[in-house]
Structures are given as structure tokens and as C-alpha cells.
Amino acid sequence: MTGVQTCALPIYAGDYDTLIATLRTQVTDDPRTLTDPTVKKWLGLRWRDLFLKAAMTDEAALAELRKLPGPLRHLPVKGKADPDLRKAMANRFLKDLTTLDWTVDLPDAQYDEIRNSALLLVPGMLTGLLHPGAHAFPTEADELQAERGWRYYRCDAHTLRGCDANGADIIETLDEGLVYDMASRERINVDPPTKVWMLGYSKGGPDIIHFLVNHPEYVDRVQAVFSWAGAMGGSYTADTIYSQIKDMDVKSSTDKLSSVLSMVNRSVVSAAGLRRMDEYDVIGAFHDLQTTTSEQYIADHAAYLDDLGIPFFSVAGATTPMEVPNFQFADTVRMTKYDANNDMQLTQKQASLPIAMSTRVAMLHGHHWDIAYAPFPAQMRAASPNLDHPFPKKAALIANWELLAEIGVID
Numbered sequence: 001m002t003g004v005q006t007c008a009l010p011i012y013a014g015d016y017d018t019l020i021a022t023l024r025t026q027v028t029d030d031p032r033t034l035t036d037p038t039v040k041k042w043l044g045l046r047w048r049d050l051f052l053k054a055a056m057t058d059e060a061a062l063a064e065l066r067k068l069p070g071p072l073r074h075l076p077v078k079g080k081a082d083p084d085l086r087k088a089m090a091n092r093f094l095k096d097l098t099t100l101d102w103t104v105d106l107p108d109a110q111y112d113e114i115r116n117s118a119l120l121l122v123p124g125m126l127t128g129l130l131h132p133g134a135h136a137f138p139t140e141a142d143e144l145q146a147e148r149g150w151r152y153y154r155c156d157a158h159t160l161r162g163c164d165a166n167g168a169d170i171i172e173t174l175d176e177g178l179v180y181d182m183a184s185r186e187r188i189n190v191d192p193p194t195k196v197w198m199l200g201y202s203k204g205g206p207d208i209i210h211f212l213v214n215h216p217e218y219v220d221r222v223q224a225v226f227s228w229a230g231a232m233g234g235s236y237t238a239d240t241i242y243s244q245i246k247d248m249d250v251k252s253s254t255d256k257l258s259s260v261l262s263m264v265n266r267s268v269v270s271a272a273g274l275r276r277m278d279e280y281d282v283i284g285a286f287h288d289l290q291t292t293t294s295e296q297y298i299a300d301h302a303a304y305l306d307d308l309g310i311p312f313f314s315v316a317g318a319t320t321p322m323e324v325p326n327f328q329f330a331d332t333v334r335m336t337k338y339d340a341n342n343d344m345q346l347t348q349k350q351a352s353l354p355i356a357m358s359t360r361v362a363m364l365h366g367h368h369w370d371i372a373y374a375p376f377p378a379q380m381r382a383a384s385p386n387l388d389h390p391f392p393k394k395a396a397l398i399a400n401w402e403l404l405a406e407i408g409v410i411d
Contacts, residue, residue: 020110024408031309034407035356043313043403047361048094049106050402054395055089061392065092093391095318095341096363111405117223118193119152119401120173122166124202124231124372125285127159129274131380136201136228136372138182140394150401153196155204156180156187158276162284163203163210170211174218197224197410199400201372202345203289205230206297209353210288212308213301219308224409226400227314227358229343229368233350234294236338237331242286291350302355311409312358315396316351317343319367326384328367343368361403366391 023042026033033039055061065088087102094101123136141152155173157166172178177192200208205227212219231238287293305312318341321332332344339347345368352360364371369389376387404410 051399109402117410120196122204167211234291238289306355
């Protein structure tokens with residue numbers, strides 16, 4: 001690892017083109033290059049750089065800066081170089097920053113055209129139930145596919161079922177090209193992918209982990225994994241809900257299922273989004289997200305996951321009780337006793353995978369839904385603040401793609 005450290009140590013004043021090329025070569029030769037602490041520091045700095053570059057061209061993100069009060073407000077001048085814009089963008093949408101995040105002048109992403117790799121997006125619990133558009137990256141992945149040719153597959157992972165069972169949905173996407181189509185809101189078949197990098201949002205994170213453990217025959221097709229607020233270490237909220245429902249019969253009728261869903265969040269969960277009724281296993285889903293269950297599962301399989309040679313990356317949100325919807329206020333206050341930088345549902349520790357091949361690249365300033373979902377419908381936003389979800393999700397997806405391509409993990 002000496003070569004990487006020698007290259008990476010002067011990252012704040014150095015030859016970045018050489019650093020990027022050298023790191024790409026070393027990662028290609030030995031993926032465990034990514035376990036080096038100095039390399040991890042670089043990957044975090046680089047991801048945040050790529051995110052900010054993309055966010056500074058995002059009109060919605062720029063408009064958000066104009067809403068900030070007093071001295072925090074920043075009004076970029078169109079067509080004029082603005083050294084303060086990057087800092088303003090960083091302070092609005094990122095946390096856990098250093099001055100390097102807006103003072104280091106890094107080059108644009110360096111990679112060849114991405115032709116062979118595809119994104120396989122695995123959604124989380126309650127997908128489509130909070131409101132009809134409550135899907136992770138509901139438009140952004142489609143836009144990048146249309147604009148840049150970056151192919152993606154939206155796995156129709158069941159919204160409330162155990163992690164092991166949802167592996168079948170991932171396999172259907174990989175083998176048959178079965179995906180959930182946002183336009184028609186139906187399952188459709190497309191040409192299946194060959195090589196994928198996977199992004200797991202919320203429960204989609206542990207769904208991916210269980211899939212990799214249970215189906216090693218697919219590991220060679222997985223180039224990288226991003227945990228996007230993934231509940232790798234479980235959820236304290238899941239602990240509470242599981243204790244309330246573990247002895248209930250929730251599979252016998254739609255009426256009982258709807259009543260259980262209302263326990264999850266009676267303010268917003270809509271039975272209108274219920275699909276694949278005969279496959280629901282609410283108890284199994286919350287069982288797998290318990291903290292003790294999740295922590296033990298990761299402990300049992302950490303060595304196996306680390307030995308796969310697959311790079312894992314984690315991104316988590318961080319918020320405050322005043323920045324969440326009204327009906328999440330009490331839970332967020334309760335979460336602060338575990339971690340003041342929780343995302344209203346997960347702590348930073350719960351959102352990361354504790355293995356050497358995993359790198360945390362950013363703490364985002366946004367709550368659990370803000371960093372993935374589209375705005376809630378107007379009538380819901382009228383009843384509660386903080387459902388407009390202004391976080392620049394497209395910029396974040398661009399950073400994911402470009403970082404993976406630059407280090408040679410995808411092509």
C-alpha cells in the first residue's frame with residue numbers, strides 16, 4: 001500500500017491527474033487497495049467534490065440556496081465564476097465537512113464512456129405506500145439513462161417482506177430483466193443486465209447483503225454496492241414495531257394488513273399502493289430489521305463479505321427534529337439519544353457496513369426520505385412541513401456513477 005499512500009498523501013496540493021490514474025491502476029490490480037485509510041479519505045473527498053460539481057448546475061439546488069435566511073443565503077450570478085457558491089452548496093446539503101471540501105480544486109471526473117455496467121436499484125420498505133411517488137430516485141435514474149446512456153434497473157423488491165425472500169426479486173431482475181416501471185407502475189421485462197453496481201436504499205441495503213450471502217453464484221456480476229441510508233445495522237424504530245406486531249396474524253386479510261401499516265405511520269401510509277398481497281410478510285420484514293438481528297447477521301457474515309472483493313460505499317443522511325415532518329418529530333427526538341446525527345430513522349452507525357472493504361463517503365444534510373424521495377403531494381405538504389425533499393438527488397447519483405467509473409470499478 002505504500003505506493004497508494006505516497007500518491008494520496010499530498011492530495012491537498014498535488015498532481016491530481018497522476019493520483020487518479022495511479023489509484024485506478026492499483027484498484028484494478030488489487031481491489032483491497034480501497035481498504036487503506038488514506039485512500040478512504042480521498043474517496044470521501046472525491047465523492048463530495050463530484051456531488052458539489054453536479055449540484056452547482058442543478059437549478060432546484062440553486063433555488064434552495066436562495067431560500068436560506070440572512071447571512072446563509074447565497075445568490076449565484078448566472079455565467080459568472082463564484083468562489084463562494086461551492087461553500088454555500090456544501091454547507092446546505094452536506095455535513096461533517098472540512099474546509100477542503102470547498103477549497104481544493106479537483107479536476108472533472110476522469111473516465112471513459114460507461115457502456116457495460118448498469119445500476120441495479122433495490123428500494124426500501126414502504127416503497128409506494130407513503131404516497132404513489134414514494135420510490136427511491138423516482139425520476140433521476142431515468143433522466144441519467146436518457147441523457148447519458150447510463151442504464152439502470154429498478155428491482156421490484158417487495159415492500160414488506162423478509163430480506164432472504166427479497167433475494168428472489170433481485171434474481172428475477174438479473175436473470176429475466178424483470179423491473180418495476182415508474183411510468184406504467186407495472187412490472188415489465190427488459191433485456192437483463194450483465195454486470196451491475198447495486199444501490200440499496202433503506203431496507204434495500206440489507207436485502208442486498210442477504211442476497212450476496214445466500215447467492216454466491218451471482219457475486220461475479222456485482223461490481224460495487226452503495227448503501228444509500230441502508231439499514232445495515234437495523235433500526236430502533238423496527239425494534240419498537242416488531243415488539244408490537246410479532247404475535248399478530250397479519251397475513252390473513254387486507255384489513256389487518258392495513259391496520260398494521262397504520263401503526264408504522266398512520267398519517268401517511270396508504271393502502272392504495274398495496275400490491276402482491278399474497279407475498280406480504282410484515283412480521284418477517286420487521287424481524288430482519290431489528291437491531292440485534294441485523295447486528296448479529298453482519299457479525300456472522302462480515303468476513304465473507306469482506307473477502308468478496310466487492311467495494312462497498314455508504315452514504316447516510318443527518319437531520320434535526322426541526323427539519324423532519326411533524327409526524328416524525330417524536331421519533332427523531334428519541335433517536336437523538338443514540339446519535340444526534342440520525343436521519344430520523346437510522347443512526348450513522350446503523351447506516352454503515354463495518355468491514356474493511358466498506359467506505360463511508362458522505363454525511364448528507366437531509367432526512368431519510370429527503371435524500372431519496374420526490375416531494376410528497378401538495379395536500380400532504382400542506383399538513384406538515386419538510387415533505388418537499390429539495391436534496392439534489394440527481395447530483396448524488398452522478399457522483400456515484402462517476403466515482404465508480406473513475407476508480408475503474410465500472411466501465
